[in-house]
Amino acid sequence: AQTVTQSQPEMSVQEAETVTLSCTYDTSESNYYLFWYKQPPSRQMILVIRQEAYKQQNATENRFSVNFQKAAKSFSLKISDSQLGDTAMYFCAFQFTGNQFYFGTGTSLTVIP
């Protein structure tokens, strides 16, 4: 069975600072994809970043980057230069062939002005 764990229910960060959100997963699959989604108060799910498991290089999207440790089954999200608009729920998600997503329980991030 696939499981995704986010051990930080809530986090806060000062504006312009850096914050890291943790995610671990458990799977016996070798080919899969990992995602971080953001859900602001509007509830619209927004893709932040994705990582293919076969790629060793960590994905980066502007201020967002991941630390993907395949052996440790860890997939953390680093947000640099935090902005007020980053305040949201963040969900880590795992997907393998078959397209089904498995979501973590989420981390509520608050950026403090």
Next chain:
Amino acid sequence: GAVVSQHPSRVICKSGTSVKIECRSLDFQATTMFWYRQFPKQSLMLMATSNEGSKATYEQGVEKDKFLINHASLTLSTLTVTSAHPEDSSFYICSANRDISYEQYFGPGTRLTVT
């Protein structure tokens, strides 16, 4: 591109009635659509996987006779909550897979309130 819409965005219905929620992929064909349910401050829970032209696959614990899913075309899937009860009140989100892509595109969600 890759926009998914949901209609309605909010709906209030009386207990015992049925309500239909539509999920449309506006600019791509979606062979697979997914329906999720999300309670306040909780994660998305997959309810069912909907494939065009075939029966939906329901997750364990989801009543298929209560949550009817139809995927009649490559751009439309519907979720009908039959004989709704207050405990069915929730936020329902659909997503769609673009053909040959692993990425899912999410709709904006539908807030259902059963009184």
